[in-house]
Amino acid sequence: MLRWSGLALRYPQRAEGLQFADGELHAGEHLLLRGPSGSGKSSLIALLAGLRRASAGEVWLAGRSLSALSNPAIDAWRGEVLGVLPQRLHLIEGLSVRENLELPWLAVGRPPETARLGHLCERLGLEGLQKRLPSQLSVGQMQRVALARALARGPRLLLLDEPSSSLDDAATAALLQLVSELAQEQGVSLLVATHDARVVQGLATLPGLKTLQLEPAC
Numbered sequence: 099m100l101r102w103s104g105l106a107l108r109y110p111q112r113a114e115g116l117q118f119a120d121g122e123l124h125a126g127e128h129l130l131l132r133g134p135s136g137s138g139k140s141s142l143i144a145l146l147a148g149l150r151r152a153s154a155g156e157v158w159l160a161g162r163s164l165s166a167l168s169n170p171a172i173d174a175w176r177g178e179v180l181g182v183l184p185q186r187l188h189l190i191e192g193l194s195v196r197e198n199l200e201l202p203w204l205a206v207g208r209p210p211e212t213a214r215l216g217h218l219c220e221r222l223g224l225e226g227l228q229k230r231l232p233s234q235l236s237v238g239q240m241q242r243v244a245l246a247r248a249l250a251r252g253p254r255l256l257l258l259d260e261p262s263s264s265l266d267d268a269a270t271a272a273l274l275q276l277v278s279e280l281a282q283e284q285g286v287s288l289l290v291a292t293h294d295a296r297v298v299q300g301l302a303t304l305p306g307l308k309t310l311q312l313e314p315a316c
């Protein structure tokens with residue numbers, strides 16, 4: 099379902115380019131992407147999601163090479179193949195929770211699938227929060243909204259970048275349990291970037307889990 103090879107990324111302001119070990123993820127598998135702060139976990143997620151273009155190498159997602167697709171084509175395709183829960187959640191502050199959740203469809207010119215959205219909101223405990231603005235939510239609630247938005251169009255793969263970074267122990271455990279259950283219920287593969295031992299421990303029993311360790315970048 100996802101494979102990458104020879105990937106490298108060069109940031110203009112950074113002398114040394116980042117290079118990534120090859121990896122792959124099949125349906126039914128999950129991947130923990132581990133490595134110290136600065137080792138390139140977020141950068142790799144951005145490459146795999148087609149949010150950044152690699153300086154070298156290739157990503158194949160659901161049988162298609164990302165480098166062969168234009169940016170608009172990747173943007174249109176991304177939500178139905180993969181969802182991203184970024185480290186910074188990027189909820190739109192001027193929009194209500196409901197409007198934020200409808201964005202994945204509006205962004206591709208389609209009407210929101212209200213039945214699917216209703217089911218997701220029920221599953222993620224967001225029903226009573228629809229009219230609130232993101233600033234009126236707790237961090238854990240914001241994260242669940244961002245998770246619902248990432249899952250909106252029924253992706254096969256969910257990328258989570260440091261999902262516990264602003265959560266306490268209880269909220270981290272609750273999020274990991276929810277994500278694990280959703281993954282198994284909906285047949286979604288997880289790729290979780292973390293340097294948090296709580297996340298490693300919380301996902302340890304997930305069937306089909308493998309680990310990729312990134313080395314510290316220079």
Ligand SMILES: Nc1ncnc2c1ncn2[C@@H]1O[C@H](COP(=O)(O)OP(=O)(O)OP(=O)(O)O)[C@@H](O)[C@H]1O
Binds near residue numbers: 111133134136139142
């Ligand atoms: N936009 C950017 N411009 C220049 N350098 C960057 C940029 N984004 C990241 N870097 C650098 O690339 C390296 C990898 O960063 P990245 O955020 O991918 O690591 P990470 O493993 O996700 O870190 P963390 O766990 O702290 O989030 C770091 O040295 C970082 O300073």
